[in-house]
Amino acid sequence: MHQAALLGGMIQDAPHYGWAIQPVLHDWRTMAEAVQNHVKSLNWGHRVQLQDRKVKYFNIKACFVNEHTVCGVAKDGKETLLSAEHIVIATGGRPRYPTHIEGALEYGITSDDIFWLKESPGKTLVVGASYVALECAGFLTGLGLDTTVMIRSIPLRGFDQQMSSLVTEYMASQGTRFLRGCTPSRVRRLPDGQLQVTWEDLTSGKEDMGTFNTVLWATGRIPETRSLNLEKAGVNINPNSQKILVDAQETTSIPHIYAIGDVAEGRPELTPTAIMAGKLLAQRLCGQSSDVMDYDNVPTTVFTPLEYGCVGLSEEEAVARHGEEHVEVYHAYYKPLEFTVAERDASQCYIKMVCLRKPPQLVLGLHFLGPNAGEVTQGFALGIKCGASYVQVMRTVGIHPTCAEEVAKLRISKRSGLDPTVTGC
Numbered sequence: 001m002h003q004a005a006l007l008g009g010m011i012q013d014a015p016h017y018g019w020a021i022q023p024v025l026h027d028w029r030t031m032a033e034a035v036q037n038h039v040k041s042l043n044w045g046h047r048v049q050l051q052d053r054k055v056k057y058f059n060i061k062a063c064f065v066n067e068h069t070v071c072g073v074a075k076d077g078k079e080t081l082l083s084a085e086h087i088v089i090a091t092g093g094r095p096r097y098p099t100h101i102e103g104a105l106e107y108g109i110t111s112d113d114i115f116w117l118k119e120s121p122g123k124t125l126v127v128g129a130s131y132v133a134l135e136c137a138g139f140l141t142g143l144g145l146d147t148t149v150m151i152r153s154i155p156l157r158g159f160d161q162q163m164s165s166l167v168t169e170y171m172a173s174q175g176t177r178f179l180r181g182c183t184p185s186r187v188r189r190l191p192d193g194q195l196q197v198t199w200e201d202l203t204s205g206k207e208d209m210g211t212f213n214t215v216l217w218a219t220g221r222i223p224e225t226r227s228l229n230l231e232k233a234g235v236n237i238n239p240n241s242q243k244i245l246v247d248a249q250e251t252t253s254i255p256h257i258y259a260i261g262d263v264a265e266g267r268p269e270l271t272p273t274a275i276m277a278g279k280l281l282a283q284r285l286c287g288q289s290s291d292v293m294d295y296d297n298v299p300t301t302v303f304t305p306l307e308y309g310c311v312g313l314s315e316e317e318a319v320a321r322h323g324e325e326h327v328e329v330y331h332a333y334y335k336p337l338e339f340t341v342a343e344r345d346a347s348q349c350y351i352k353m354v355c356l357r358k359p360p361q362l363v364l365g366l367h368f369l370g371p372n373a374g375e376v377t378q379g380f381a382l383g384i385k386c387g388a389s390y391v392q393v394m395r396t397v398g399i400h401p402t403c404a405e406e407v408a409k410l411r412i413s414k415r416s417g418l419d420p421t422v423t424g425c
Contacts, residue, residue, distance in 0.1 A: 001115070002135065002303045004031050005142025009305075013342035026143050028120035035115055058082070064233040067254050086285055089235075089244060089252075089259040090278065091224035093269070098127075098219050103187030107195050108215040111136055121145065122213030125197055127184055129155040131302040133218035134167065138305040141176045148177040148212070150184060150199065156302065160314035163350070163367045170306040170348040170369075182208075187215055223263045233257060238265050248292050250281050268298055299381035301374035306348055309377030311384050312365030318354045327364070328357040329414035330390065334406045336371050349403075353390065353410050361390035366407065376404040 004026070014021050050057045060072030060080055070087070072080045095110035111132045114121065123146040126137040133149060134156065140147040149171075156164035172178060179199070186198040190211065198209045223243045230237060236245045236253040243265040250258045258281055261267065261274030276293060283289040299311035318327045331352035339346045354365040363384050368376050383393065398405025 001031065001035060001139045001143075005139040005305065008142050008144070013338075013344070016342045028143070029118060031143075032115075032117060039115070061227070063227055063229040064235075065229075067233040067257065085256060087233075087257045088278075088281065089228070089257065089263055090261050090274065091228065091263050092274075093221040093223045093262040095132075095217065096220045096222045097217055098184075101184055101186065103189075104184075104215075104217065107187045107189055108217045110217050114216060121216070123211075124148070124214040124216055125150060125195075125210070125212040126216045126218055128218030128220070129153065129157065130218055130220065131156060131159075131304075133216075134171065134304050135302065136216060136218060137176050138171055138174075138303075141171070141174055142305055147175075148179060148210075150179045150182050152181070152183045152202070156308075159302070159308070160310065160352075160365075160367050161316060162352070163308055163310070163314075163369055166348040166350055166369050167302065167304050167306065167308050171304060173345060173348075174305050221262065221269065225263060235259075241265060249284070250277060250293070268295065268300070270298065270300055273298055297381065297385050299377045301377055303374075306369055307371065307373035309368045309373030310366065311377055311381045312363065313354055314365060314367070315352070315354050318364045322356065322364075326357050328355045328361060328390075329353070330355065330410040330412060331414050332406065332410055332412055334370070334403070336403050337401045338371060351406055351410060352414070353393065353407070355390045360392070363388050363390060363393060368403075368407065370403045372403065376407070379404060380407060 008026060011021060011024060047057060058072055058080060060074045062070040062072040062082070065071050065081070068085070068087070069081060069083045072082065074080070095112055097108065097110070098104050109117075114136060121140065124137075124140050125148050126133050126140075127150045129149070129151040137147050137149045154161065154164070155168050168178060181202045182199045183202060184197055184199045185207075188196045188198075190196050194211045194213060195215050196209055196211050197215060198207060200207055223241070225237060225242050225244060230244070234254050235257055237243060238245060244252055244259040244263055246252055246259050246264045246266075250260050250264065252259050260277045260281060262269045267273065267277070273293075273295070280289070280291050280293050283291070297312050299309065301307055301309040313321065315327075315329055329352055331350065333347070333350050335346040336349060338344075339349070349370045351369070352367050353363060354367070355361040355363050366377070366380050366384060370376075380393075393408055394410075396408045398408040
């Protein structure tokens with residue numbers, strides 16, 4: 001869906017490149033059918049691969065009976081008991097409904113639902129400030145829908161906040177509306193089928209309301225642990241987050257029970273991270289390796305209209321960990337070549353590299369805001385994982401004319417505003 005929105009932007013750019021394109025409309029149903037077919041094909045492909053590798057698959061909902069046994073219930077109610085020497089919990093999480101808000105459950109949807117809508121959601125209110133909220137709001141705006149994001153506090157909590165501000169600035173410039181410092185209190189369905197949302201402005205204390213076709217809750221996720229009867233197996237959880245407590249080996253409080261992915265406490269909620277953790281755990285259980293998952297310098301990208309890729313520490317985290325006097329930040333605004341002919345606004349295209357100040361200036365974090373951020377970040381992530389320094393990055397020859405080459409041209413220090421190649425910094 002993000003790609004669908006990007007294509008819409010390219011269609012708008014096309015006349016600048018000489019393509020005489022007539023006005024076109026987006027058809028939600030065609031896109032949704034393609035997306036749903038893709039997801040179904042993935043699910044089928046996984047089942048076929050399991051069968052090919054002689055892995056027995058049970059389509060049942062399971063819970064623990066004891067520390068070595070689970071009981072699974074099929075859709076027809078039939079129960080199956082399974083016992084094993086080792087058990088891996090990888091149940092992930094689901095979007096959280098704010099059930100304390102009147103009408104939230106009855107009239108709202110989540111990010112899980114939007115991909116299965118057969119008809120366009122129309123005018124949409126997205127409640128939340130996570131990457132899921134901003135990604136959904138971004139592609140809805142890009143598809144031409146009237147979209148509003150309601151943020152209680154700050155966007156992209158846990159990410160670099162300067163970059164987060166630039167992300168939302170760009171989204172606002174593209175037409176997404178933001179209601180900041182607001183929290184919803186009630187959702188009601190009007191006689192014409194529209195949804196009336198009432199919210200409070202936390203700054204003024206005043207109440208306001210608006211009408212929407214769809215309300216999408218993106219206020220966080222909860223792990224699928226409540227129905228597992230973990231207490232019967234003796235598996236400990238964090239009572240606040242409901243996530244399973246694990247050690248560096250992904251081991252729970254019971255030595256032969258493991259937990260990986262979003263269901264485990266203190267792990268990044270990222271699919272590739274869970275996949276790698278699972279592979280390494282499988283190799284350890286089979287005696288093929290003793291390697292454990294390294295959760296430092298895990299790269300990721302937020303697929304907002306202007307993509308935000310990052311790896312390593314945010315500027316805030318670097319300062320908190322090392323002290324401001326020991327951190328140097330190199331940064332630059334830039335204009336992607338593809339923005340020039342189409343005369344796109346590039347005022348939020350920005351890169352910064354967070355480094356230790358002491359030579360050779362180890363790179364602590366890289367933050368990239370611009371087209372193809374995932375591809376750019378993936379490439380530099382290897383170097384940072386291998387302990388790249390600022391000096392080494394500056395000696396990397398850029399591929400012209402790409403956005404990625406701008407990383408190897410970062411010469412301006414955020415602290416001094418001077419060019420370190422001139423001052424000798």
